[in-house]
Amino acid sequence: MQRPLFTYHTPDTAPEKSQEALQRVLNKFGIIPNQDKILAVAPSIYEAYNHSFDLFLGKSSLSLLEGQIVIMTASFENNSPYCMAVHTWGMEMTKVPQDVIDSLRNGEPIKDSKLEALRSFTKDLLVCHGHVDESAIAAFIDAGYTQQNIVEVIGGLSAKMISNYINILAKTELDEVMKPYQWTHPDKVKAEGTTA
Template sequence: MFEQYSIETAPENSKDLLQNAFNKFGFVPNQDKILAVSPSIYQAYNQSFDLFLGKSTLGFLEGQIVLMTISFENNSPYCVALHSWGMEMTKVSTKIINALRNGQQINDQRLESLRNFTKQIINIKGI
């Protein structure tokens, strides 16, 4: 449906961004290959992702809880798999990862409250 670019075939201003993704992950995720069509949107995506996980008051683990909950609630197996991998790489508990992957309760009241809040926002579409 959408063209997926490689580092070699991407628009010139997306090539470094794709290379950065490869250097960071050891592969280029599919959404990066698609976003490369528009270097400015691709750059904005990367910056917002980095700001959310790195500069948010939530903290890295809490940010991952939000992203995994969104991925599960939106029924996105690709995103669930990608964020699971990211959580595994950063040594998040397997119990937390499995609970999020299956839409189940987290055995930590604070994290479970965040998961439920995120789930409610997604289900009411922010209204």
């Protein structure tokens, strides 16, 4: 059996400065997701990730649904199977309409035009590495979003990059509760003739 590239820490094995955060996650969710077990090795980054993610989803002017669209779009474009599964689970838990979840998992337009403008702008930011043209910014503003929302989307992407990249590098194993939401990028599905 191949040895994992990254250690899956517990509150007992993690660096001291990460132990309390892991315990908080356990108390809140009843499990410590594998992603957290890996991130715990770097206490300052683990703290920065948790804080920035909580601020983005809980304190920005974007709604919870809009925040989830940003992080799912990032996870799709960065091709992070672990994050796609986790956030699908989270979206179902918060009663996001199934058609929105399906659109995000398939990288397809969302029927709601304002939400689609958010998904499209987020995708443009990622694909163009921030070098979006003025027409993309204008379309986002015309859809009802603001300059503040632009900054907030970038903040959400910065937090999501931490978890997307670490889960890609670590090939993080899906937690048992996440297994029903397993995800494969549609391009890979088409190439291999498999099902998502």
